[in-house]
Every structure is written in C-alpha cells, then in structure tokens.
Amino acid sequence: MTDYKSVSTPMSWTMKLSAQGGAHYRSIVGALQYVTLTRPDVAYAVNHACQYMHAPTNNQWSLVKRIMRYLKGTQHHWLVLRRSSDFSLQAFSDADWARNNDHRKSTDGYAIFLDPNLISWASKKQCTVARSSTDAEYKALAVACAELTWLRSLFA
Incomplete structure (x- = not known):
C-alpha cells in the first residue's frame, strides 16, 4: 500500500458494480468492516464491497483498492469528541x-x-x-x- 497514490473519495460514483478470488477479498473487506467503527466516511463504500463477498470481480477489487488508497490519503482523519454542556x-x-x-x-x-x-x-x-x-x-x-x-x- 505504500506505493499507491491516495484518492480524495472512497468510492467513484461512475463505477457500476454487479454480482458476476474470494478468500483474500473476504479477508480484506472483513478488515475494512472494522475500519468503519472509527471511520464513518467509508461506511457506504465498504457496504457496497461487502455485497460481493461471494463472487468478487475486477470491479469489486478496484473498489476495495480505491478504499485502501483513500484511507492511505486520509490516515490523519479521526473522530474527535468534544466536551459540551448541552445534550441535544x-x-x-x-x-x-x-x-x-x-x-x-x-x-x-x-x-x-x-x-x-x-x-x-x-x-x-x-x-x-x-x-x-x-x-x-x-x-x-x-x-x-x-x-x-x-x-x-x-x-x-
């Protein structure tokens, strides 16, 4: 992953996915599911990747690689909790x-x-x-x- 260029979004809106190397794909996407616990910005893209765990194609691999490239470029993004007296x-x-x-x-x-x-x-x-x-x-x-x-x- 150190050789990849980063991208600004976790998913391309022009990419059309379809259900048309399973174990390695499932392992990576499973790890990405844990990433969504602290990175809600990738939840939508990871959700789409999870829908094709049974038979991933090159399009799904491209999506997973794009998510990884996005995470590389945004590794300094994290959730920040601030103190507040109002509970709205x-x-x-x-x-x-x-x-x-x-x-x-x-x-x-x-x-x-x-x-x-x-x-x-x-x-x-x-x-x-x-x-x-x-x-x-x-x-x-x-x-x-x-x-x-x-x-x-x-x-x-």
Whole structure:
C-alpha cells in the first residue's frame, strides 16, 4: 500500500458494480468492516464491497483498492469528541435509490450527533425494493428515527 497514490473519495460514483478470488477479498473487506467503527466516511463504500463477498470481480477489487488508497490519503482523519454542556441530539439520513442493477434495492444511511460529536452511524441495504426515490428516503428516515428514539431512551 505504500506505493499507491491516495484518492480524495472512497468510492467513484461512475463505477457500476454487479454480482458476476474470494478468500483474500473476504479477508480484506472483513478488515475494512472494522475500519468503519472509527471511520464513518467509508461506511457506504465498504457496504457496497461487502455485497460481493461471494463472487468478487475486477470491479469489486478496484473498489476495495480505491478504499485502501483513500484511507492511505486520509490516515490523519479521526473522530474527535468534544466536551459540551448541552445534550441535544441531531440526526441526518439519506438514501441511494435503486443504484444496484442486480437487485434494485436502495441503500440508506444515517449519522446521529450528540451536540458536535458523531455518536452513531450506519449504511445498510434496504430490505425491500423502493418504488421511488421518495419511498427510499422515507425508509431511510424511519431507520434513523428508530435509532434516534433508542438513543433518546438511553439519555432519559
């Protein structure tokens, strides 16, 4: 990895992935899953890489290499927790409607902040196929609201 050039984003939006060297790929992607515990900026890209563990192609390998190059260029990025006297929760959600050509399921994600501190985040394929981008966004919002409700119950 020391010979690779770094990149500015963990995933290229022009790359189309499809389910068309398994053990080594699974090992690297498994390690990348642990990276998402402290690097939420790669959660979406790693989520896509995980969907092809059963039969990775050159496109999936390119994605994994791009994530690794991104991590190399951003190795000084980390989560910072700041002290705050206010306990306000703020949530953000988003959905990627039917991007995958194999199953047409959307991917949703959320980020929840306690004051300025990011405390919870996720990126996950939705269970059902959304009929529209609005439907996908509402499903993502519902997932974020469920997490937000659970977090609020912890602070009550």
